[in-house]
Amino acid sequence: MKFMMMMHAPRTGWQDAGIGTWPTADIRAHIGFMVRINQELTASGELVDAQGLALPQDARIVRAAAGSGEPVVTDGPFAEAKEFLAGFWIIDVESPARAHQIAARISAAPGKGGVPMNMPIELRQVMSRPPEDL
């Protein structure tokens, strides 16, 4: 079964409060951890895709204009959102329990001072095709 794991980061001040304020060694440890996770998931045959997203300052919300269907572009995401999507993984695993295990490992990525960040990882099952005899 396939799951999407979404990593959210606090919207406020990654430069002033987030990774931008960590010591060099901690940043390196964090990056190294993320590289290793992807290598491990590849080696275990469970990685489908992993992508990091650019920071939300250039994010835009697009809607079709009523009538013309022309794109109407506004800055986004919504200013009131407290977190933004920083990146995601798609994994193909044997069971939900295994997905929980992997998500928990990513959640515990080392942060400032090497302390586990325990950040929230949103886990969503990717919908599959209907069974053959539907």
Added chain:
Amino acid sequence: MSDADLDRGDFDAAGAGDLGDTGPEPLLRTLAPQVLGAVIRRFGDFASAEDAVQEALLAAAMQWPERGVPEHPRAWLIQVASRRMTDHVRREIARRRRETVVFEQQRGDLAPAADRDAATAHDDTLILLFMCAHPALGEHAAIALTLRAVGGLTTAEIASAFLVPESTMAQRISRAKQAIRKSGVPFSLPGDAERAGRLTAVLHVLYLIFSEGYVSSAGAMLTRADLAAEAIRLTRALQHLLPHDPEVAGLLALMLLTDARREARTGEQGELIPLAEQDRSRWNHAAIEEGVALITATLARGAVGPYQLQAAIAALHDEAARAEDTDWPQILALYGLLERMTPNPMITLNRAIAAAMVDGPAAGLAMVDPLDTDTRLGGHYRLDAVRAHLHEMAGDLAAARGHYLAAAGKTASIPERNYLTTKAAMVAERLADR
């Protein structure tokens, strides 16, 4: 194996049928555009000829390792592809009840006419390069089609290199072929008037393939070596076809001199290592030697162009045994020439770094300031990254940190973001130690 051997069609004087350790792949990739050219000449339909040649290449890749390489591998491929074409055309006729493709159907052996002479095979490769870089195609389409029609890569290989699903890449290639069919480009070399412009387009496509391999524009991998190697192979083939064109030689030299640093450019965790901090013993010195010889000989002939200037700059970096031995005044002068030839804010940014190395960081910062209002740069992260670097040189660590973080927030490359975030932290630590 030399190209001359291939041109005669009997590729292996040392023992026909022996593929050595590499398998038939390199030979097939060299022959691919020549075979495609021959089949298009005969049947006049680029899109279906391309499919037929892919099938013939596949058949060869499966059969040759077992049965040995035929005595005339190119003729073999042309014959197999032509049979596929004939089948295809028959099916088309049956389906539509009318002839859709004008073709000359020969009884018996189809191959000999296509083996006419080396000059035709050379021209065919060149014509294909011109076709694939046709202005009717977008950059994405031109790249994909060049890799498939001239490079002989399979759709699956191209898809995997660009990290897109195979069905997406198949569709991209198919639409590119339709666009060529609709544009009615004849299968012939462009006339003299058009030729220079079309060659510029070909060089641009080859450069894009190389860049895509050298710095992946997306994702976590910093280099995708296969694409860079393929771009070098194709540019080398082009240089063989047009040995007197200085910009073709310049582009090949630029690729060799840039790719020579690939190994030293990334650390163990895929992190980016800047030029000044690279372990220069890990550079590919054979490639540097070849690139330097090529650009030196080319520059001596005159008619200098942008690729030659960039190659000359790369050569000056590569020839410095240590970062501090770099000939910055010469590099500054070359960026000045390049900027006058092709005004572009990215070149100005590079010139600012060279100016800072020669005349100090203030000179570089002064050069960067006017770029704030340059709409072509549109808040590109490189502006912040260069400014951060220059402020760091000047000892203004607080300003440097701010610009490193701003650049980190704007780049779309993960290794680059990691690098810039780490630089910000290092500068902050030095600031705290003061």
